[in-house]
Amino acid sequence: MEEEIDVQKTIFVFTGPDGSGRKTIADMTGATLELTKVLSYTTRARRAGEQDGQDYHFIAADSFLESERRGEFVESVHIDGQLYGIKHADILRLWEEHGFVYVILNPDGARILKQAFGRSVVRLFVYADRPSVLKRQRDRGDSDELVSARMAYYDEAMSALPECEYAYENVDLAHTVFAISNTIEPYMNRQLLQLD
Ligand SMILES: Nc1ncnc2c1ncn2[C@@H]1O[C@H](COP(=O)(O)OP(=O)(O)OP(=O)(O)O)[C@@H](O)[C@H]1O
Ligand SMILES: Nc1nc2c(ncn2[C@@H]2O[C@H](COP(=O)(O)O)[C@@H](O)[C@H]2O)c(=O)[nH]1
Secondary structure (H helix, E strand, O other), X not given: OOOXXXXXXXXXXXXXXOOOOHHHHXXXXXXHHOOEEOOOEEOOOOOOOOOEOOOEEEOOHHHHHHHHHOOOEEEEEEEOOEEEEEEHHHHHHHHHHHOEEEEEOOHHHHHHHHHHHHHHEEEXXXXXXXXXXXXXHHHOOOOHHHHHHHHOOHHHHHOOHHHOOEEEEXXXXXXXXXXXXXXXXXXHHHHHHHHO
C-alpha cells in the first residue's frame, strides 16, 4: 500500500539496462543539481575504483540478512548470487535532510519503490541499444563473464520502459544529462514556489 508521504519529497530513480550509462548520468545530474544519493547495501565484492560509502555500503551477507529479517529494507533483490537493497530509514532520513534524492536501481527495484512511495517516486529510464551497451561494458574493461551475465537481463530490463515516468536514449552523454536535468528542475522549482 502507498505510504502517506509529503509529495514535495521526491526520489528520482535512475533505472534501465546495465551498461546503458545510468550511474554516470545519475551522478553527473546529481552533482549538477546538488541532489543527494541514497546508497544501496550490497554483499558483492568491491570492484576496482569503487569506494564504500560512495558507490555502495558494502556489507557481509550475515549483516544483510539480519537487516532483512528486521524488515529494514524497503526493497531487496538477489542478482547473480549477491544481495542488494535500499533501507527505508535511509530514504526517510535523507528526504528529511534534503527533500530531493536519487538512487540507481534495476527495474524491479524501481517498481517496488514506486509501489511503496507512489507519487514521490519519479523513474527515469536510461537506455541504449544492445551493441552500445555491450561495447560500453567491454570498453570499461569488464570481464566477458560479467558482461554476459548482465546482457542476459537486457530484454527484461528494456520491457520496463513503458511503465517509467520518463525515458531517455543515452547516445550522447552531455545531451542526456542536459535532458534529464531539464526534467528534474521543474520538480525542484515547484517546491520553491510553494515555499514562497
Ligand atoms: N553516452 C555514452 N557514450 C559512451 N559511453 C558512455 C555513455 N554513457 C555512459 N558511458 C560509459 O559507459 C560505461 C557504463 O556506464 P555506467 O556504469 O554509468 O552504466 P550503468 O548503466 O550504471 O551500468 P552498470 O550497472 O553496469 O555500471 C561507463 O564506462 C560510462 O563512462
Ligand atoms: N533492486 C535493486 N537493484 C540494485 C540495487 N543496488 C544496485 N542494483 C542494481 O543491481 C545491478 C547490479 O549492480 P552492480 O553494481 O553489481 O553491477 C544493477 O542493475 C544495479 O542498478 C538495489 O538496492 N536494489
